Amino acid sequence: MHWQPYRYTRLAHDVNGRKVADFPGWLADLGRRAVAEAYGRPADDYEPDTALVNFYDAEARMGMHQDKDERSPAPVVSLSIGDTCLFRFGNTETRGRPYTDVELASGDLFVFGGPSRLAYHGVPKIYPGTGDPATGLAAGRLNLTLRVTGLR
Numbered sequence: 001m002h003w004q005p006y007r008y009t010r011l012a013h014d015v016n017g018r019k020v021a022d023f024p025g026w027l028a029d030l031g032r033r034a035v036a037e038a039y040g041r042p043a044d045d046y047e048p049d050t051a052l053v054n055f056y057d058a059e060a061r062m063g064m065h066q067d068k069d070e071r072s073p074a075p076v077v078s079l080s081i082g083d084t085c086l087f088r089f090g091n092t093e094t095r096g097r098p099y100t101d102v103e104l105a106s107g108d109l110f111v112f113g114g115p116s117r118l119a120y121h122g123v124p125k126i127y128p129g130t131g132d133p134a135t136g137l138a139a140g141r142l143n144l145t146l147r148v149t150g151l152r
């Protein structure tokens, strides 16, 4: 599936009109491992169908929001590559406090599941120059979120 603010589509109308690439099997496996570890039980039934990729340059931010364009309550698995960011993990009721600020560094993985699936969250700050160029990313931050859209 392809996400364009704020809906999923089968074709990338806003890019090239083409069908999006199949979800890579290795990435789905990684998602299952993440969910299994976070939940402490096997997650063989976790079948993400969409990976949303966000690139953040030094000034980029993401405001507080809920991930609620999916029809499925399945967990969202977030992977971070490149620059470290300040990640704000909030509550399910409001955009504001209480929230918890954590740093997400390259290689960190975060699972939004269960009661936190619909928690507000955002990225108030990127720490430029903190990434390891060995990732292949010379600058900035990439975030991938694996999602089960529940749309087919």
Ligand SMILES: O=C(O)CCC(=O)C(=O)O
Residues within 6 Å of the ligand: 052, 054, 062, 067, 078, 087, 104, 121, 122, 123, 143, 145
């Ligand atoms: O970049 C992040 O860590 C969060 C991304 C996010 O919240 C989203 O793509 O919905």
Ligand SMILES: [Fe+2]
Residues within 6 Å of the ligand: 065, 066, 067, 121
């Ligand atoms: Fe989000």
